[in-house]
Amino acid sequence: MGTDPQHDTEGLRLFDTGAHPCGYWPERTARDLVLDPRDPRLAQLYPLALSWGFRRSGDIVYRPHCGACHACVAVRVPVNDFAPNRSQRRCLRRNADVEMRVVATIRTDEQLALYQRYLAMRHPAGGMDGHGAAEYDQFLVGAWATGRFLEFRADGRLLAVAVTDRVENALSAVYTFYDPEETARSLGTLAVLQQIAWAKRERLRHLYLGYWIEGHRKMDYKRRFQPLEAFDGRQWRRMEPGEDA
Template sequence: MTRISIPLFLTQEYDCSYLDGEQAQSAFVHPTFQLTTPIYSQLIGQGFRRSGDQVYAPRCLQCSACIPARLAIDEFKISRSQKRCLKKNDQTQVIVKPPVFEQQHYDLYMRYQKMRHGDGSMAHSSPDEYLSFLSSSWCDTRFVEFSINNRLAGIAVVDYLDDALSAVYTFFDPELSSYSLGVYAVLWQIEQAKRQQRKYLYLGFWIKDCKKMSYKREYQPLQLFNNNCWTELSF
């Protein structure tokens, strides 16, 4: 593996989005540095994460709650509830698309945000803000459509990396929540990674005391990035 020097800059402290009363700080790859999918494939293995064109890692002074999480595809053990989810979605149609703006995708995103995260800033996203958050000018990203009875039901945004997939974001029609499309999207990505002989599925950050992140413990065995190494954590 070729070693490269990547310039970073440290943000000022800001209110944490996940833990009430906490202050957060992040290290970002400097915008003058030209990122590529191969370089990001190395950075994500070191605990970094993409948001739009920006790549960052938590560097909070008083807190280390945000822990990068991933699954080793060949070691994944499906649970009974996940098998039921697959059965429930055995007629769900899937289409993989390029990361371009589509009005029905945006409309679904806004319905999801207003229903699930109505008090957050993303519930007021413009079309440009929506696309710049999920897509990237340099990363190999796809929008995966899930449809039920010819009705758009959900979208999984997935980065295709050198030896892994990365689950960027998933949103779905709140009226179809009984299909557990958030779970199905992760299971679909696991199966795709297996078919493509990729080693990992990156799941973003796991935060023990954040309910929004608690679902990640359902995918076992989960690997967490602590002290600059990946270790398996079973619950």
């Protein structure tokens, strides 16, 4: 890696994880590029890494690097150009009773219980459904990230938590979990809409949404947030609208 006017990348090392089971397509194997997790500059390099199509999971900053498959596409919303579509406006109206609050990334028993219910329902036997407090802190909090928890409540009851990183000029949606019995509220969509609104209030440029995978039931929804930009490995380009746009 070379140098950048704002970020010193001199000597930055990348590691290839080697082949491992794909988390999105069970019949495939995957590989990742990982920034050196021992590099003391990770917090400073993280905003630049996001612009290169990387993502954070716990303290690991990674990007898919599969030889024959390029299904995972990093995407972000240019928040100043975003306007909710008809379906998203309905989602906002359905959740008019929901209150949002940004809090520090300090685990609470209430959050952990919601997280465990969400995993048990949404990812049964997927390797995460046994997560406890230690795994919660490792995966969602981390040691160096500048994250915040965006809590969603109705009548005081915790409905959802959107784990969000705040970096220069952007927010990054790390992970969202919610009450699995409140499907009618479309809390995942609500979380993205409120993260976009948060970024606008902070006068930030982008909300990073992680990876979009065309045709994947759990990932294709991201295309509905328009305009959407995709990273092609060299630069960010506008994508065409998807369903319901």
